[in-house]
Amino acid sequence: MLFALAVAALVLVPVVVTFSSFAQVEGDIFAHLTEFVLPELVGNTLWLVVGVAIGVSVLGVSLAWLVAMCEFPGRRLFGWALLLPMALPAYVTAFVAIGLLDFTGPLQTWLREAWGITGLPEIRSRGGVILVMSLALYPYVYLIAKNAFATQGAIALEAAQSLGLSRTQGFFRVALPMARPWIAAGLMLALMETLADFGTMAIFNYDTFTTAIYKAWYSLFSLAAAAQLASILILFVLVAVVFEQRSRTRMRYGAVGRSAAQRRIQLSPALAGLAFVYAGTVLAVAFLIPVTQLVLWTREVIATDLDARYWTFAWHSVLLAGLGALMVVAVALLLAYAGRQRPGTAMMWTQRLATIGYAFPGAVLAVGLFIPVAALDNWLIDAGRAWFGFEGTEILKGTLLVMLLAYLVRFLAVGFGPVDSGLHRITRNIDEAARNLGTGAAGLLTQVHLPLLRASLLTAATFAFVDIMKEMPITLMTRPFGWDTLAVRVFEMTSEGEWERAALPSLAIVIAGIIPIILLTWRGAHSHG
């Protein structure tokens, strides 16, 4: 419990800093925002959240069901390939989608010039944003739902059939409700990321709560007003957390059961063909086409831009993402364990608060952490100067520790979700059995729980790794001198609109992000025998 509180306290540091902005209320700016900005963007934000919720649920659940429960051509390949869009930053998908589909893009140009067809739906629109975000974020739902279906889908269908339900009825009336808590966990991650997103919204010029936060800070020069808006956003997320929590209490965790592998549904040739086309289309639109575009752009700039420094950038990215993912998984595991030892409402809220960082707009979180770190540093430096004649300007600031802690605060949610649900699926009976065989507390963890949790831990590590690889504002603000990463390169190029040149570091991020995804699938496949 103490540990859980300590983690929650760490996450609360930027929250407190952010809320403390209310000490200085920017009435003037607030009046302006309330009158001219907020009404529209609250509507925009709600539409976006609802649209993305539907989009990621439909894509994630349907694909997870097909891959976990049905037999169709390419199923094994799709099993891991459908995770790949996770490695692609959403703003890259957005830029490519607009490049290809806007009025000036090749598709509309061809239709216009060859056939005289105009009046296609506008990609730079609400529908366009929802589509791109759904394609970028469905893997969160897909991966978690796939695990749920793989372990309990067959049992659910068996039960349904014994009650005389058809397969379709069995899916909607038994399997889907049973998997709902997991789907909700994946959905929460996708929606928190949607709420905090700035890059994609900027490319679409779609105004949301988060873009207003940046407007208050960058354009109206009021970090205080920005922090106040961020506080409201966080409160909004907390309300959503309450709803998700209520769905979680209904979660029925079955033990890790028989794999569905032997009893997949044999689809008719026509349906199998449809399944292949559907999964293939999603993969193409969400990953293959954007990556092909990146490759084409990279070819134009690789000769001038690729230099020896890229190895350093890539090394920094992989090292930081690796260390960060390790920290996230370790802390997520301890936090989930604390919940197992001392369940209850207080613990539940501690866990929810500890994972709220994922809904923070990145730059606001970065400042919220940087301000107290700098204050502590100033205190240390002054003490060091008085006692030891210290003559530097950085003690904590210039270290990776601050950066890693910031990643931890931001990404604990993506690690906690999979680990916690994985841990819940290990029943108390297993613990009892192990204890009766003379296994101690340490042995229980290393010999019993960790092997059972392997798939969950790898899922958590993969989520955290690819998210840190793509992360920009925290990396920019807290990196020590000389610690540029691939994401920093993307920032350098895109901040002056050189998107084609940003293709090279973006592609490198994708390639580095694919490695843990392949590892995840490979290990996952082995753990299922």
Place this chain on the structure above:
Amino acid sequence: MKPTKLIAALALVASALPALAEEVVVYSARNEQLIKPLFDAYTRDTGVQIKFITDKEGPLMARLKAEGKNTPADVLLTVDAGNLWQASEEGLLRPIRSETLQANVPAHLRDPANEWFGLSVRARTMVYNTGKVKPADLSTYEDLASPKWKGRLCLRTSKKVYNQSLVAMMITEYGEGKTEDIVTGWIGNLATSPFPDDTKAMEAVAAGQCDVTLVNTYYFGRLMEKTPNLPLAIFWPNQNLKNKASGVHVNISGAGVTRHAKNPAGAQKLIEWLSSDKAQNLFADVNLEYPVNPKVAPDKSVAAWGSFRQNLINVKEAGSLQIKAVKLMDRAGYK
């Protein structure tokens, strides 16, 4: 060795380190690829090492503020005047007395209180479709609000500081009321919703989605370098008016010395060098911008766009009026 002696010795080593190689630390909102060649040249010239970190202006200023007197930064470098003005307002910069900078940087492109200095000029001008618009049809920024441009105008988003500065400078000329009418007129003339960047807006003009847009010239230079056949050309607006506030809207990329700089003398020398004949072409040409120093000629490809009269109101107004400009654009429905 006794512990106290060890600590004293370490402290001595630590304090001696900066003396070995002089170092200037820069916080830069200007991209790495635009500043690193310059810093490398400076190190070659002077032996002074430059350490730098890049980020957006907002976080860099928040960082300077949080670090207070223990900031490692000596220089703050930005790509617009508004943020330099804001840094100065927040007490993050210090005035520097430098005859070199007074001579190299025209008066309207530096802070009257000498806390920051422009280092390159970024002109925001019109780009039009040569197949659909005759240059004679174009005249001023404000004319783009007239009904004859209905459905023919493309704009970049109002969230970009370049447009905020442009509108702020229009406020100095026309006052808020008339400026708001002009911006409302622009929005009424839009052919499509605002674009996220200048390049996209120009591509829309080239494709015929609209006829004219407002961009920083270096984006035009970059686009034409890649695709020289696009039917696009530059027009310099607001050239024939008597008003002092008239002329092409210019902004600066510039720098100032931080209030708590550890090496203020070194910082000043760096900024002076950046404004010199030697460095100005390197600074401006790498991004097809205009040198701030009037004695230095712009890059050949930049000079080919023709010369123009620039707005001579001090660019600090871009900062002091930025909040007004942003609110005005919100009211006018400029997204």
